[in-house]
Amino acid sequence: MMNLSIAEENYIKSIYKLEEEGQEAVTTNALANELDTKPASVTDMAKKLKEKQLISYEKYQGINLTSEGKKAALSIIRRHRLWECFLVDKLSFSWEEVHELAEELEHVRSEKLINRLSDFLGNPQIDPHGDPIPDALGKMGKPRVQTPLHKAKAKRLEVVAVSDKSTALLEFLNAKGIRLGTQLDVIERYEFDNSIELKIRNQPAFTISEQVSKNIMVKPI
Amino acid sequence: MMNLSIAEENYIKSIYKLEEEGQEAVTTNALANELDTKPASVTDMAKKLKEKQLISYEKYQGINLTSEGKKAALSIIRRHRLWECFLVDKLSFSWEEVHELAEELEHVRSEKLINRLSDFLGNPQIDPHGDPIPDALGKMGKPRVQTPLHKAKAKRLEVVAVSDKSTALLEFLNAKGIRLGTQLDVIERYEFDNSIELKIRNQPAFTISEQVSKNIMVKPI
DNA sequence: ACTTTTATTTAGATTTACCTAAACTTTATT
DNA sequence: AATAAAGTTTAGGTAAATCTAAATAAAAGT
Ligand SMILES: [Mn+2]
Ligand SMILES: [Mn+2]
Ligand SMILES: [Mn+2]
Ligand SMILES: [Mn+2]
Numbered sequence: 001m002m003n004l005s006i007a008e009e010n011y012i013k014s015i016y017k018l019e020e021e022g023q024e025a026v027t028t029n030a031l032a033n034e035l036d037t038k039p040a041s042v043t044d045m046a047k048k049l050k051e052k053q054l055i056s057y058e059k060y061q062g063i064n065l066t067s068e069g070k071k072a073a074l075s076i077i078r079r080h081r082l083w084e085c086f087l088v089d090k091l092s093f094s095w096e097e098v099h100e101l102a103e104e105l106e107h108v109r110s111e112k113l114i115n116r117l118s119d120f121l122g123n124p125q126i127d128p129h130g131d132p133i134p135d136a137l138g139k140m141g142k143p144r145v146q147t148p149l150h151k152a153k154a155k156r157l158e159v160v161a162v163s164d165k166s167t168a169l170l171e172f173l174n175a176k177g178i179r180l181g182t183q184l185d186v187i188e189r190y191e192f193d194n195s196i197e198l199k200i201r202n203q204p205a206f207t208i209s210e211q212v213s214k215n216i217m218v219k220p221i
Numbered sequence: 222m223m224n225l226s227i228a229e230e231n232y233i234k235s236i237y238k239l240e241e242e243g244q245e246a247v248t249t250n251a252l253a254n255e256l257d258t259k260p261a262s263v264t265d266m267a268k269k270l271k272e273k274q275l276i277s278y279e280k281y282q283g284i285n286l287t288s289e290g291k292k293a294a295l296s297i298i299r300r301h302r303l304w305e306c307f308l309v310d311k312l313s314f315s316w317e318e319v320h321e322l323a324e325e326l327e328h329v330r331s332e333k334l335i336n337r338l339s340d341f342l343g344n345p346q347i348d349p350h351g352d353p354i355p356d357a358l359g360k361m362g363k364p365r366v367q368t369p370l371h372k373a374k375a376k377r378l379e380v381v382a383v384s385d386k387s388t389a390l391l392e393f394l395n396a397k398g399i400r401l402g403t404q405l406d407v408i409e410r411y412e413f414d415n416s417i418e419l420k421i422r423n424q425p426a427f428t429i430s431e432q433v434s435k436n437i438m439v440k441p442i
Numbered sequence: 443a444c445t446t447t448t449a450t451t452t453a454g455a456t457t458t459a460c461c462t463a464a465a466c467t468t469t470a471t472t
Numbered sequence: 473a474a475t476a477a478a479g480t481t482t483a484g485g486t487a488a489a490t491c492t493a494a495a496t497a498a499a500a501g502t
Contacts, residue, residue: 091337116312
């Protein structure tokens with residue numbers, strides 16, 4: 001596997017993410033938006049990554065990772081999520097603080113370092129946001145059947161992941177007492193704005209917007 | 222303190238190192254050599270760092286860090302050495318493996334991260350090569366009176382640091398059983414090539430070159 | 443089918459961090 | 473003091489990663 005620049009790694013990771021979110025072919029605009037850059041820059045980089053055989057790309061046809069590209073993406077994601085575990089488990093950061101830091105730490109490329117880190121952490125399977133961690137060979141468990149709260153049918157649910165890692169959302173969840181493993185009772189669903197009234201065991205009920213519930217992944221208990 | 226690029230940080234750190242080694246003003250050539258780059262590139266960067274007020278520099282007169290520059294250098298060195306401690310103490314790397322990795326990790330700039338890391342490690346005072354670690358305020362203990370083995374007078378000595386961090390030297394020292402804290406008996410000094418015959422407690426005596434002894438810092442016991 | 447809107451690409455610049463080759467200073471040697 | 477050698481800077485260029493503005497293609501509306 002060849003050496004990628006930090007910029008190239010960030011592109012690969014974002015392409016992986018958008019593909020995972022369902023995009024058949026990742027569009028120039030979607031990538032520009034995800035990476036907070038301009039479409040023209042994406043087109044430039046697309047040519048370069050195609051040259052390196054990490055993506056398939058034809059003018060106006062969007063982008064897809066090749067199997068080489070997927071391998072690279074999984075390796076970067078593994079680093080990212082292990083560093084997040086380290087920060088939370090060992091340095092007592094909270095889940096809304098670690099994404100930005102891991103965004104930088106993930107670019108230190110050393111197999112040996114990352115495998116030792118994994119051992120040191122007890123080879124964790126999920127990161128602080130509930131996302132699965134690829135193993136040293138790039139295997140990432142099952143695709144994880146993620147039901148977002150706004151589509152869940154059961155009344156009693158457990159939080160298994162959050163899909164948006166922004167500080168804004170995570171701080172909101174902190175304030176409401178929602179974290180990984182939290183058990184929720186759905187009291188009411190309001191059709192008007194798709195808001196949901198929730199209750200956590202000994203606490204008073206509260207309401208969250210659809211925007212929020214879309215980003216909370218749950219499983220029935 | 223402004224934001225420095227990785228390249229700028231590496232320059233600042235190298236200037237600090239060369240100043241520490243005694244250079245009144247750091248020369249263009251010395252820096253180019255230290256950073257494995259070309260003198261013309263050093264001149265370019267010198268202009269930029271002067272602009273940012275991190276160094277004082279006049280054409281043909283060499284380079285010196287300003288107090289701002291020193292502050293920046295100490296912060297980078299703190300990060301470098303704490304990561305080295307982490308790698309050795311927590312991930313069981315050996316001392317010859319950690320310099321290159323720390324060379325990358327040091328560029329993740331977060332006060333909070335580095336202070337938590339320091340706490341996590343028990344606020345160590347010296348790194349795996351015997352070098353002192355600046356505290357959060359940039360204080361670095363005493364300048365440490367480092368006697369290189371080739372100049373030491375006493376017969377019984379303890380290894381307190383190594384000044385060259387190359388894998389080559391450190392692996393050589395590993396092979397000879399020399400590490401931090403090792404106690405050495407000087408058996409003989411050969412005037413011809415300044416080689417030194419040494420003995421470590423239960424082991425057979427062996428001889429090291431001046432090249433090596435220059436890089437082993439000792440104190441009498 | 444034609445037109446408007448949206449998405450994407452190209453053309454041409456910019457910034458950072460390098461480089462080589464040539465010019466210029468400083469220092470050392472006759 | 474004059475010349476040679478060594479060190480340093482300038483001039484001009486390259487590659488990566490970005491940008492804006494203009495051109496072109498695809499999609500959506502009528
Ligand atoms: Mn990143
Ligand atoms: Mn995460
Ligand atoms: Mn470095
Ligand atoms: Mn060190």
